[in-house]
Amino acid sequence: MKKLLTGNEAIARGAWEAGLHAAAAYPGTPSTEILENLAQYKEVYSEWATNEKVALEVAAGASMAGGRALCAMKHVGLNVAADPLFTLAYTGVNGGLVIVTADDPGLFSSQNEQDNRFYAPHAKIPMMEPSDSQECLDFAKEAFELSERFDTPLLFRVSTRICHSKTLAETGQRTDIGIKSYAKDCSKYVMTPANAKKRKAIMTERIAAMKEFSENTPLNRVERGSGKIGIITSGVSYCHAKEVFGDDASYLKLGFTWPLPENKIREFAASVETLYVIEENEPYIESFVKSLGIHCTGREKLPWIDELTPERVYRSFFGEDTAGHEMTDINVPPRPPVLCAGCTHRGFFYELGKYSDVVVTGDIGCYTLGMVPPLSVTDSVVCMGASVSMGAGFFKASNKAGRKEKVFAVIGDSTFFHSGITGLIDAVVNKAPIVVNILDNRITAMTGHQENPGTGRTLMGEETQQIDLRKLCIACGVKEENIRLIDPYDLSATRDAIRDGHDAAEPFVIITTSPCALIKEVARRRANMKCRVDEDKCVKCRLCLKAGCPAVNCRDGRVYIDRASCNGCTVCMQICPKKAIVREGE
């Protein structure tokens, strides 16, 4: 029976049907739901790994042991995992090893728009690109076989619109294949220079075999249309191209995109009068086609910024659509994402914002939104963990210049475990007296509430060791007297901790501990807790609006609190100088 599945659900299903044994990932939009779905299958061991490098290494170990293994990550996660990736291309696999990279053209929830297809030729590993959920499922099944056949990890490249679009897919049954035996083989798995040199020669043979496969596989297929235009395309771009050109063009639809099929491309190009390459983001296929000396049109017409859409394809080749559309001249105000009503991070940013001499290096997570006005606290956000290490570096240069900026690095619990911990050790050892603020909301929040090393639970629902952030910081060398553990809903305690950190001459850590307000049990517990404005006392100074809570409204000069979204966090109440906000409910 055909079902509506997202690309992520289909990848999980396909991998399960292929007999997958082990899967690991670090959550990251748009890839997160792959592991969440895999966790429902009891035949598969699934885990949230500490970061993407760990995830790939766990999967690689499972593959070495003989199991079929998968790891999944968002595009920038593969940068973290790049170290094992490049050498795993040398060792090859035992059980099939599939690495899912979920790119985010359009930057729906990311810090850059990098095109991870280039990892395949760089690492010399085969790559597949599905264009809808059916292909996600079918390709995932085939991916493990290809990985084993060519003795190499395989890159499975998807994008936001593939991951988060529901399209029809026919599901099948699981083929239970046993876990292969393991035999010690240092020449394959111990990558000393001598061994790696030999493995590189084996890689060369493998590449030749994969090139031949690419020429003959139905994953790379030609669809003949009526016109003289030929389009080479892959992934979701195929769907957009088909939407715009329909049957008026012929298509070379590529599903196996490294190595690219040189002869098939030559033949296709020779069979059409005009050749377009329609692809999202970087001119990956186009560069290859041009390197063959074949004239084609792509990047010069298609946009380089933002995701590809049908109308962008249309506009690129046909100009503005003259059919028109409905219009209005209503001037709509912007609606940027914001910290939720009752978010545990708000009070911390509000208090930190009072200092004019601080530089706030931020990180990846909900608290990135500490940059949004009126809080406007954050100075930088680059990548996972960078708050701490960039903060340390900032201090070193600023200090050398004789400037007095105080650096506050702001990072979440999960991100700290991911890669903040290494930065903290660096700051301690290299004597950078920065304040590291771990906003611990007891969950990986932005990606939709996944477990992390601080939650005491695994992806598969088992109770496990809970890593104690405070003890961890002490172990990293932060002095006990330089650590504050506070409830961020308590503004006075938050204020004191920030002041102590600000005045400290040594590395200092503030851990704010309060569970994310959206966690179901928390929301239920706080369901009846509300704040209300006492209109008799309110002097309309609007100071409460400075915390930027979407529940605190001001209309016609009158301040009121939206009961539906308020969770009684009392940050606004503590800010109010006239005690005009009161708390209700328990």
Added chain:
Amino acid sequence: MKDNGTKNILLVGVGGQGTILASKILSEGLLRRGYDVKMSEIHGMSQRGGSVSTHVRYGEKVCSPIVPVGCADVLTAFEKAEAARWLHYLKKDGTLVVNDFEIYSLPVLTGAAEYPQGIIERLKEDVDKIKCVDAARIAEELGNIKAQNVVLLGALVRSLGIEDLDWESVMRDIVPAKLLDLNLKAFAAGLSQ
């Protein structure tokens, strides 16, 4: 762009308003009627109170999962300023289903921007086919303002002319059991709009 027979629905609103659930019910219903369906949704950071959109496309064979600008047969806006923000997606003579409900964005709350006045009246001047629904009030009367998404779904289903489907069984399979009764009532109320 050439009309290839695919129907386009765009649901827009503010993160947290339940556009995804409404789209899921709609898509499942269309699937059961035998259509090819594609639905595209947005997760992650944009969901945090930002402007969100869900694309639903159906027909004999759907290619792209994205509704092209100027091609939506029906634009369903869960918040009225969002109707104006996304109106260029609506094709000429397409239908706008709009919730007469406002949510101030943070720039409005802090005074950095102004929320436009008279949105519904102005949309009525600009768009010929417009259906205005007081979904928040209807849902509140049914006992939970959060069900306004399903009220709007009912109104959308009516404007698509696909009321005859067995929506109850679709909802039974998607909506959590304890919320089913509320949502069935919300859907029926939306249908009668």
